[in-house]
Each structure stands twice: as C-alpha cells, then as structure tokens.
Amino acid sequence: MTEELNTHFGLASREHLSSIVSLLVDDQFGAGREITGDELDERYVAAFAAIEADPNNELIVAEHDGSVVGTLQITYAPNLTHKGTTRATLEGVRVASSLRSSGIGTRMLNWAIERCQSRGCRLIQLTTDLERDDAMQFYRRLGFKHTHAGLKLWL
C-alpha cells in the first residue's frame, strides 16, 4: 500500500527529460541506439518540445519515491476506419530494469488505458519488437491481442 502511495503517474515536464532518456538507454535495444551524457542531446530536447506543443501527443512518466521509473508516449489520432474511431498509439513504453515485474508497468499501462478512454479512444494500439518475449506476455496479460503484423520502413 505504501508502495502504491509513493508511485505517481502524470504528464512529463522538461525536468523529467534527462531521466526519461536514461530509461530509454536502460533497455536491451535502446542501449545501442540512444545517447546519454552530461548534456542532453539537442534532438531529445527538440522532440520533447514538439510533443509538449501537440495536444494529440502526451509523454507520460511514472515516478516512484521521487525518481522517474517508467515512461510511455500516447499519440491520439482521429481515424475514418471502424466508423470514425479515435485511436491511441503507444510508443516508447519503458520501465526501469530494476523495477520490471514489480507491477509498476501494469499500473502505468492501466493508468494510460484509462486516460485513453477519457479522451474518447475506443482502440489502443502499439507495436513491440518480435524479439521482446517478455513485452509480448506483458501486453497480453493486459488484454492486448496480437492480431496484426508491425511493419517498419526506415528512410
């Protein structure tokens, strides 16, 4: 119960950004493709500013005992398909490696799902690397169905 009280979910502010980037690095894939250092790479700063300026994008943080321990991004989009359904796409879902399987990830996702509902979404979607076996099980437990292939084209 105390642990739950000490965890807080909310919108990220600029002060969280360094910790969020550290979380992106604290990941089997992110370690090789993200950048950390004493000074935050300006591309992260620019991306954060763009997310913050867009009412259809939200960067979420989970804080536990005052530390950033989880993050995800929600992109809300109106769509014509499924009779004009508004859908949410989740991106960059990360939990600190020291807290995986602690339940914080599940609570962060359930918080995000409620937020998507309150924004009028009827569908939430995400893609996860086919090599992330643990992630697949995690999302399935939350009720996600693996009905689609996730295709990527790098330019």
Added chain:
Amino acid sequence: MTEELNTHFGLASREHLSSIVSLLVDDQFGAGREITGDELDERYVAAFAAIEADPNNELIVAEHDGSVVGTLQITYAPNLTHKGTTRATLEGVRVASSLRSSGIGTRMLNWAIERCQSRGCRLIQLTTDLERDDAMQFYRRLGFKHTHAGLKLWL
C-alpha cells in the same frame, strides 16, 4: 503513360469523403464493420473534420480518371525514441478492389513515402492484419520489414 497522367495523388477534401468510405467498405474486413448508405454516417463526417483540423494528420486520396480509387491516412508524430525521431504511422490504406495489382497502390505508397520524407520523418510504420497475406507481400516489396508484432486493445 496515359494511365499515369490520369492518376492524381493529393489531400482529401470533404467532397471525397463518401467515395473514401465506399473504399473502406470495399474490403474483406471493412465490409462487416463500416457503414454506407445514401447519407454519410455522422461519425465519418466528425472524424474527417478532426483529421482536417490537425496539422499532424493527413488523409490522402488517389484519383484515377476522376474517381477516388485509393486512400490512406498519415499521422506524423514526434517521438523521443531513436534520438528524437519523427515517425509517420499509416492507417486505413485501401485501393479499389477493381484496381488491385494495377500498380496504383504502389505509386500511392511511394507518393506517401516521399511526403513523409519531406515532413522530416525517418521512420514509417503501419500494422496490417495477420490474415492479409497480399498486403504483407505488398508492403515487403516496398521495403517494409516485419520486425514487430502489432497489438490491439479494444476498449
């Protein structure tokens, strides 16, 4: 060559909406979940207005000999991951059943890919139902890689 000259790709306007919804119905999955009729369902009208009002969403149409024969939606989103990469998500990609395998779908996608590049995207992503074998081959020919699982949660 004449055929190419008679095909035009561009942003959809309100006048295209009925034809676009008809394309969504002209589909193995869409037939059961979309609505057509003499009068356009107001949910499509509302979704179109929301797409048109959002600078990070674009509804695309392909017109051939003056008829709407293809459509797709692009959602542009700033992301922190991959060093602050802007990515595009494609949704609702449809080509008229009478024109599948004609090359129009490929040209529409290549047009969309160039558009995403011109908007500064480095990554384009989409999900396609695992039962759509033809679609998977189509995207693979365009260079998309099936590296991810596409997960969906209906609310």
